[in-house]
Amino acid sequence: MKRAMLHGVKALGRVGRASNTANAALLGEGLVEGPTDRATPRFPRRPSLPVSLVVAVIAWVSLAAWQALAIAGGYVTRDVPRGLKSGEYVLEVVEDAKLGSYGYSVHARVLDANGVARDVLATYGDADIEGDARLFARQRVAASVSFSEFSEASFSRYASKGLCARAKLTQATIVDGAGPISFVVSARCFARDVFDEFEGRGAALVRAIVIGDRSKLEEGGLYDDVKTVGLAHMVAVSGAHLSVVAALAGALLARARMPRVALSIALCLFYCAYAAFTGFSAPVIRAALMAAVVVSAIWGARRSSSLAALGVCVCVLLAVHPANALSLSFFLSAASTLGIVALAPLIQAWFEVAFGRRAETLCQTCALTTAANIPIAPVTACVFSRVPLMSPLANMIAAPLFTVFIAGGLVGLGLTALYAPVGKAILAAIIALAQALSVFLAALARVPFASLPCSADMWVVVTLSASAFAGLWAIWPRPTRARAVGVAAATALVVVACVVVAPLLEPDEIVALDVGQGDAILVKSEGASLLVDTGNQDAMLAAALARTHTPHLSGVAISHHDDDHCASLDSLASTIAGSCVYVARETYACPCDGCADLLAQARNVSGRQAVGLDVGDEIRVGRFTCRVVWPRAFSDAGGNADSLCLLVSYESEAGPLTALLTGDAEADQIEKMAQSGGTGSSGAVAVNVLKAGHHGSKAGMTPKLAQGLSASIALVSCGANNRYGHPAQATIDALEAAGTRVFRTDELGDIACVFSREGIEVRPQYASGVALE
Ligand SMILES: [Zn+2]
Numbered sequence: 141m142k143r144a145m146l147h148g149v150k151a152l153g154r155v156g157r158a159s160n161t162a163n164a165a166l167l168g169e170g171l172v173e174g175p176t177d178r179a180t181p182r183f184p185r186r187p188s189l190p191v192s193l194v195v196a197v198i199a200w201v202s203l204a205a206w207q208a209l210a211i212a213g214g215y216v217t218r219d220v221p222r223g224l225k226s227g228e229y230v231l232e233v234v235e236d237a238k239l240g241s242y243g244y245s246v247h248a249r250v251l252d253a254n255g256v257a258r259d260v261l262a263t264y265g266d267a268d269i270e271g272d273a274r275l276f277a278r279q280r281v282a283a284s285v286s287f288s289e290f291s292e293a294s295f296s297r298y299a300s301k302g303l304c305a306r307a308k309l310t311q312a313t314i315v316d317g318a319g320p321i322s323f324v325v326s327a328r329c330f331a332r333d334v335f336d337e338f339e340g341r342g343a344a345l346v347r348a349i350v351i352g353d354r355s356k357l358e359e360g361g362l363y364d365d366v367k368t369v370g371l372a373h374m375v376a377v378s379g380a381h382l383s384v385v386a387a388l389a390g391a392l393l394a395r396a397r398m399p400r401v402a403l404s405i406a407l408c409l410f411y412c413a414y415a416a417f418t419g420f421s422a423p424v425i426r427a428a429l430m431a432a433v434v435v436s437a438i439w440g441a442r443r444s445s446s447l448a449a450l451g452v453c454v455c456v457l458l459a460v461h462p463a464n465a466l467s468l469s470f471f472l473s474a475a476s477t478l479g480i481v482a483l484a485p486l487i488q489a490w491f492e493v494a495f496g497r498r499a500e501t502l503c504q505t506c507a508l509t510t511a512a513n514i515p516i517a518p519v520t521a522c523v524f525s526r527v528p529l530m531s532p533l534a535n536m537i538a539a540p541l542f543t544v545f546i547a548g549g550l551v552g553l554g555l556t557a558l559y560a561p562v563g564k565a566i567l568a569a570i571i572a573l574a575q576a577l578s579v580f581l582a583a584l585a586r587v588p589f590a591s592l593p594c595s596a597d598m599w600v601v602v603t604l605s606a607s608a609f610a611g612l613w614a615i616w617p618r619p620t621r622a623r624a625v626g627v628a629a630a631t632a633l634v635v636v637a638c639v640v641v642a643p644l645l646e647p648d649e650i651v652a653l654d655v656g657q658g659d660a661i662l663v664k665s666e667g668a669s670l671l672v673d674t675g676n677q678d679a680m681l682a683a684a685l686a687r688t689h690t691p692h693l694s695g696v697a698i699s700h701h702d703d704d705h706c707a708s709l710d711s712l713a714s715t716i717a718g719s720c721v722y723v724a725r726e727t728y729a730c731p732c733d734g735c736a737d738l739l740a741q742a743r744n745v746s747g748r749q750a751v752g753l754d755v756g757d758e759i760r761v762g763r764f765t766c767r768v769v770w771p772r773a774f775s776d777a778g779g780n781a782d783s784l785c786l787l788v789s790y791e792s793e794a795g796p797l798t799a800l801l802t803g804d805a806e807a808d809q810i811e812k813m814a815q816s817g818g819t820g821s822s823g824a825v826a827v828n829v830l831k832a833g834h835h836g837s838k839a840g841m842t843p844k845l846a847q848g849l850s851a852s853i854a855l856v857s858c859g860a861n862n863r864y865g866h867p868a869q870a871t872i873d874a875l876e877a878a879g880t881r882v883f884r885t886d887e888l889g890d891i892a893c894v895f896s897r898e899g900i901e902v903r904p905q906y907a908s909g910v911a912l913e
């Protein structure tokens with residue numbers, strides 16, 4: 141009999157060595173304004189508030205409000221514009237195509253019958269196009285197109301990006317363009333072919349950063365690691381990274397006392413090459429513009445004029461393309477640039493007090509990444525439902541390396557075109573370095589509490605973030621050693637409270653998490669927690685773990701290898717650090733690919749072999765005991781009928797309370813496991829809570845079984861409007877006829893069954909509590 145023991149982990153706040161010799165040689169003297177006080181260390185003065193920045197913010201807010209109102213108020217309609225009739229068209233691709241589970245989708249521009257340019261979402265499959273299926277920005281494609289309107293659910297999301305219809309492409313062929321654009325496209329195709337010769341995560345990382353091609357990033361869980369450690373903004377071509385990279389490159393070149401003219405030319409060439417290799421896509425062009433603002437702040441210009449330049453830049457970009465007002469990547473670019481220009485010197489002064497002036501380069505890198513992250517971190521935390529605690533460390537190490545990757549990658553590609561052996565040697569060296577970084581990031585992502593789940597309303601977070609930014613600017617706090625220690629201690633305290641104290645205050649509960657069409661059941665008690673299945677929507681799982689205040693999992697049990705039960709396991713590396721993955725023991729003996737993949741996935745995410753469980757084995761989760769009641773032997777190659785099923789018991793004053801977690805098992809299997817694993821002394825089969833088998837499908841329940849189990853609560857885990865028609869009406873009828881109340885995640889969100897001495901209370905996310913038993 142196996143027992144999983146639960147560990148606690150201490151979070152340590154570390155305070156660096158302090159020094160009083162804070163003297164800000166901040167990114168070149170250009171950033172230090174006004175006279176300096178001889179009695180105290182030089183301290184950067186606050187930039188004055190430039191009018192154009194204020195204008196930009198006002199323009200932004202009003203445009204965003206106007207856009208949102210136009211979409212919500214029905215002024216932008218879902219109808220396909222009249223000029224777009226199905227037929228033969230030539231489309232220009234605006235961004236790189238993305239590959240999803242239903243084929244490719246890409247933002248493209250097409251001229252309608254009246255000669256008006258329309259932006260559409262083009263979709264196609266491998267078979268619909270001749271040649272390389274993945275379209276690149278600026279390619280032109282001739283195709284037979286049929287237009288259709290967006291669904292009600294997705295309309296506002298696409299409308300806010302300026303898209304007016306969906307365009308299904310068939311018989312598409314890539315048309316050669318003319319002039320400089322066709323050169324850019326062929327340069328990118330060349331780069332793609334060069335990168336295709338390299339294997340591994342390092343190559344995927346360099347490829348994403350240098351040419352903005354993220355197609356290989358998902359493989360092997362690299363993107364999960366990148367998100368966990370808080371570097372997602374660096375690999376998305378949002379341009380947030382370009383500001384950091386530009387600031388570092390500019391600072392280093394300026395320190396090398398390079399003549400300003402040469403420096404300007406070098407950086408211009410760099411931006412042009414980068415923009416070309418990333419396909420002149422809109423995010424890159426605006427990122428390059430904003431990076432130029434940062435560089436102008438670093439040499440010569442006063443920060444106030446750089447802020448003004450940023451303001452003008454934002455106004456122009458909004459005027460050219462109003463849909464930018466609602467674009468997240470536009471926000472990330474602009475906000476991180478604003479952070480660097482306005483706050484980097486202040487933050488560098490603080491770091492120098494904390495770490496001492498000798499670590500100047502370190503302080504500078506830390507200051508740049510912190511300043512870029514202050515305005516955007518709360519927003520990215522909301523979007524990914526995670527607070528990446530490793531982000532400062534990861535950014536500090538990755539930012540200088542990313543500068544090397546971009547510069548070296550561009551040089552390497554250029555040389556490959558001229559003389560391949562030298563160019564490829566440079567690329568190989570850079571890719572080896574990136575490989576080392578990816579190994580380091582993977583290790584960092586597996587540190588316990590590397591990222592904490594976070595759930596918050598976007599508008600609240602944006603307001604708080606803006607207030608914090610404005611507050612810093614208004615107070616412009618002068619650093620002292622005592623204050624630096626105070627800030628570090630307060631931060632450590634908050635983290636400890638979230639990680640150690642909060643989970644202990646949670647009730648004992650079993651929660652069916654709302655992860656769309658899939659299963660994820662959380663059993664938690666006394667700070668321990670076991671997740672049974674993960675669903676396949678990483679973002680929904682992260683958000684659900686955040687809502688249930690689960691920063692760490694003591695274990696994950698996977699019922700079987702179906703995608704809707706285990707696909708999000710990869711995204712849990714930091715959440716299950718130091719814990720085990722449990723599977724049915726026979727998974728090891730099964731020759732099928734699904735079982736082999738599941739075992740490999742478990743090993744990759746937890747760093748150790750999955751623990752195989754037999755009928756009768758138990759896992760303790762605080763006051764809950766989870767006993768394995770199925771499968772006795774595989775009969776379905778580890779499929780639905782072989783789901784790992786757990787009978788969870790809880791001691792209350794009125795006797796034991798039980799819950800049966802059934803994975804995708806159906807009526808036949810549930811009947812057998814209920815008979816042998818009966819909860820009562822006489823082999824009675826009754827349970828209090830039933831996780832309905834196979835998402836409430838027709839085969840999952842019979843009237844006889846429902847009577848036999850006579851559960852008071854049934855939990856059905858399924859997605860809204862799912863295409864399988866789960867749950868079946870017959871199943872719901874059978875359960876209700878047996879006196880069971882049915883709760884569905886598609887209607888109620890997370891459904892918590894809170895266990896206590898008095899009994900079980902059901903607390904759905906979208907309705908008030910229901911007391912039972
Ligand atoms: Zn399923």
Ligand SMILES: [Zn+2]
Pocket residue numbers: 730731732733734735736776777778779
């Ligand atoms: Zn199998």
